[in-house]
Amino acid sequence: MSEYLPKQCGETLRDHKPIGWDGRTLKEMLEESERLLAETGCYWGLKTLPLKTNEPIRYEKIFAKLRGGLVNARETAMNISASPIVSEIGELCFAFYTPEGDSVALSTGIIVHVHTMSDAIKFMVRNDYEFNPRIRPGDIFSNNIPKIGDVHNSDVQTFVPIFWEDELVGWAGGVTHVTDIGASTPGNVPVGPISSYEDGLALTANKIGENDIVFRDHEIRCEQGVRTPMFWKLDERTRIAGCHMIRDAVERIIREEGIDTFKQFIREAIEEGRRTFIQRIRETTVPGRYFCPTFVDLLFKGEKGLPDYAAVDTLSHAPLELTIGPKGEFHISFDGASKWGYHSFNCPPSAMQGAIWVLLTQTVIPNDKVNDGAYLATTHEFPPFTLANPVVKEAATGAAWGFLIPAFTGLVRALSRAFFARGYVEEVLSSYGMTMNAMQGGGKDQYGRDTGILNFEVSCQGVGARAIADGADYCAAMWNPEGNMGDAEVWELLIPFIYLGRCVKPNSAGMGKYRGGSGYASLYAVWKTPDLVMQNCGDGSVFPSPGIFGGYPSASGYRHNVLNTDLLQRFARKEPYPCREDDPADSEISRLVKGDHLFDCRTLNYPYRMNHGDIYYSIYRGGGGLGDPLERDPALIEDDLNGGFILPRYAESVCGAEVRRDESGLWRVDSAETAKRREEMREERARRAVPVRDWLVSERERVLAGRMVKEVRVMYNQSMDLSARWGRWFREFWRLPDDFRFSEADDLPPGESGA
Numbered sequence: 001m002s003e004y005l006p007k008q009c010g011e012t013l014r015d016h017k018p019i020g021w022d023g024r025t026l027k028e029m030l031e032e033s034e035r036l037l038a039e040t041g042c043y044w045g046l047k048t049l050p051l052k053t054n055e056p057i058r059y060e061k062i063f064a065k066l067r068g069g070l071v072n073a074r075e076t077a078m079n080i081s082a083s084p085i086v087s088e089i090g091e092l093c094f095a096f097y098t099p100e101g102d103s104v105a106l107s108t109g110i111i112v113h114v115h116t117m118s119d120a121i122k123f124m125v126r127n128d129y130e131f132n133p134r135i136r137p138g139d140i141f142s143n144n145i146p147k148i149g150d151v152h153n154s155d156v157q158t159f160v161p162i163f164w165e166d167e168l169v170g171w172a173g174g175v176t177h178v179t180d181i182g183a184s185t186p187g188n189v190p191v192g193p194i195s196s197y198e199d200g201l202a203l204t205a206n207k208i209g210e211n212d213i214v215f216r217d218h219e220i221r222c223e224q225g226v227r228t229p230m231f232w233k234l235d236e237r238t239r240i241a242g243c244h245m246i247r248d249a250v251e252r253i254i255r256e257e258g259i260d261t262f263k264q265f266i267r268e269a270i271e272e273g274r275r276t277f278i279q280r281i282r283e284t285t286v287p288g289r290y291f292c293p294t295f296v297d298l299l300f301k302g303e304k305g306l307p308d309y310a311a312v313d314t315l316s317h318a319p320l321e322l323t324i325g326p327k328g329e330f331h332i333s334f335d336g337a338s339k340w341g342y343h344s345f346n347c348p349p350s351a352m353q354g355a356i357w358v359l360l361t362q363t364v365i366p367n368d369k370v371n372d373g374a375y376l377a378t379t380h381e382f383p384p385f386t387l388a389n390p391v392v393k394e395a396a397t398g399a400a401w402g403f404l405i406p407a408f409t410g411l412v413r414a415l416s417r418a419f420f421a422r423g424y425v426e427e428v429l430s431s432y433g434m435t436m437n438a439m440q441g442g443g444k445d446q447y448g449r450d451t452g453i454l455n456f457e458v459s460c461q462g463v464g465a466r467a468i469a470d471g472a473d474y475c476a477a478m479w480n481p482e483g484n485m486g487d488a489e490v491w492e493l494l495i496p497f498i499y500l501g502r503c504v505k506p507n508s509a510g511m512g513k514y515r516g517g518s519g520y521a522s523l524y525a526v527w528k529t530p531d532l533v534m535q536n537c538g539d540g541s542v543f544p545s546p547g548i549f550g551g552y553p554s555a556s557g558y559r560h561n562v563l564n565t566d567l568l569q570r571f572a573r574k575e576p577y578p579c580r581e582d583d584p585a586d587s588e589i590s591r592l593v594k595g596d597h598l599f600d601c602r603t604l605n606y607p608y609r610m611n612h613g614d615i616y617y618s619i620y621r622g623g624g625g626l627g628d629p630l631e632r633d634p635a636l637i638e639d640d641l642n643g644g645f646i647l648p649r650y651a652e653s654v655c656g657a658e659v660r661r662d663e664s665g666l667w668r669v670d671s672a673e674t675a676k677r678r679e680e681m682r683e684e685r686a687r688r689a690v691p692v693r694d695w696l697v698s699e700r701e702r703v704l705a706g707r708m709v710k711e712v713r714v715m716y717n718q719s720m721d722l723s724a725r726w727g728r729w730f731r732e733f734w735r736l737p738d739d740f741r742f743s744e745a746d747d748l749p750p751g752e753s754g755a
């Protein structure tokens with residue numbers, strides 16, 4: 001037992017009866033579990049699965065009861081009491097954990113959190129919460145700190161320990177994405193904090209209740225700490241109600257099956273998860289090293305009110321490398337990632353694990369039987385002091401998704417190459433669409449109440465093209481495969497905006513033999529708010545959703561908001577008003593509205609004032625394409641044109657299509673003319689082509705001379721400085737001198753902490 005622990009609550013350690021199994025403390029259980037995994041390679045040393053083998057039907061029944069209890073808890077809790085983000089879009093999930101914090105089963109929903117909650121439970125175990133503040137029946141704990149175990153601070157977690165007699169049999173955990181977290185700028189993905197001290201309300205895995213009742217001081221702290229306390233309270237009740245329903249379900253299963261069987265079951269379920277994952281990797285992929293870097297732009301230069309070290313434009317490097325071994329080993333490395341920064345996009349390891357988890361459940365293990373077994377079958381490397389593992393306490397994490405989402409398109413592309421190589425063509429996907437524009441803001445809503453805004457239409461983006469078909473249009477987000485856009489009428493009730501239009505956004509998807517799923521766009525008028533600030537949040541100058549196998553990336557975003565408009569006068573005069581912007585080169589918004597047009601690629605902004613009658617435009621992104629667009633079936637291009645998925649001039653220049661309108665106004669593609677034109681385009685490509693050998697020589701000279709934009713030089717300097725291994729690889733690849741580095745004049749100024 002941990003001898004260093006002081007006396008707690010007048011009780012000596014000798015008197016403490018451990019709450020783990022077989023007389024162990026939780027910490028001893030965790031250490032034993034880790035030791036057995038390291039020694040035997042199996043979870044808790046389980047070389048065989050006797051319950052599953054000898055009583056397979058019973059084993060599956062117990063699993064179904066547990067899983068049913070979790071899904072039931074989610075569906076019921078969100079309909080009893082929840083904020084609109086949770087009830088409309090389903091931004092919640094529940095899971096059941098072992099006493100030492102490994103997930104056994106999970107509900108539907110934002111399953112990205114299944115492993116983050118595992119991290120938070122293990123944090124409590126490692127920090128001896130068993131002794132102080134104690135873990136007892138009826139206790140309630142809560143956490144929202146990514147460095148402890150979370151993705152970003154707005155995802156608030158609740159934990160309820162489940163006891164059987166004197167032993168902890170496991171934990172119920174639930175998470176919801178809250179409306180506002182009380183950060184230095186309003187909303188729930190705050191792009192504003194430049195240090196963790198601005199990230200808002202901090203629940204550092206705190207005990208927030210006893211005897212199933214929330215402490216009043218916790219409630220007061222939250223009322224004071226967030227902008228939308230009513231929604232906060234609703235969501236907290238949702239999480240607690242769900243956890244209590246799970247506790248009931250678990251107790252029922254134990255009464256029916258017996259405690260020993262239940263204990264055996266939860267360990268076998270995790271070991272089965274581990275084995276299934278390895279088996280799937282061995283069956284469906286070709287071993288090898290897969291490099292899939294992505295680049296993320298963070299543009300803050302010129303933002304007023306920021307210190308010089310934060311008001312900078314940067315490009316972030318997410319050099320994802322997946323190594324698959326012959327025995328199903330699965331290793332993800334971000335060696336060479338960019339340095340953490342003075343913004344809220346820093347991504348602690350728990351967040352990175354969350355992304356790995358949610359993507360594996362959509363690729364390798366797309367079934368209901370997923371748990372931490374899959375986590376235990378994988379290894380990872382997130383180098384310290386990078387965006388993928390900021391380490392430093394002051395690194396803000398409020399918008400960790402902003403790095404996470406683009407960074408992990410590489411995992412989908414890496415897996416797709418591995419599947420394709422093995423012949424599993426149906427499993428292949430290009431990269432998913434970014435979760436952008438993450439419209440963000442706050443102030444007063446149309447009822448005069450304090451509000452934090454993020455329209456969760458954002459959980460509905462285009463997904464990547466497949467190797468056998470186009471990607472699904474506006475359907476989900478990488479972090480919530482069940483996401484949807486919600487009803488416009490409901491959003492109008494919730495946020496001080498009215499819809500002028502909502503429609504397909506042409507050219508948002510990446511073109512290819514198969515195109516990515518399309519994005520869409522919403523055009524809003526700011527409505528009846530006396531006090532509002534808004535932001536755009538998204539990519540504007542890079543392509544974070546690349547194509548695959550010759551497919552094009554999906555479009556980067558732009559901003560077109562209008563301040564001080566004449567919209568209200570137009571309404572009064574019954575004149576036309578804009579409802580869409582199909583082609584920014586011939587903008588309906590510009591044609592039909594006078595005012596101050598913010599029409600540019602500054603897609604990441606600090607909050608600025610917007611008033612009743614101003615216009616806000618939000619483009620939701622498309623997925624990457626797959627294969628050469630010159631191979632796209634002319635019939636599909638006709639559908640693209642008639643559905644508004646591509647602008648005619650791009651059907652010509654990108655796909656080589658000869659297009660015209662017929663008498664009924666429908667677009668037609670002339671197959672024979674298209675074939676001819678494509679032949680010419682291929683010849684033109686061949687004329688332009690340069691042997692790779694020659695290209696490398698000229699490109700090397702460019703690298704040596706540093707002929708590239710400053711942000712790229714800064715980015716590579718950071719990668720070389722933070723990782724000797726990555727630096728060696730970069731220098732060897734380009735055959736550069738051993739001490740090569742771009743000029744120090746390019747480096748960023750040191751920040752508050754001197755780093």
Ligand code: MN
Nearest residue numbers: 152154155177
């Ligand atoms: Mn969230």
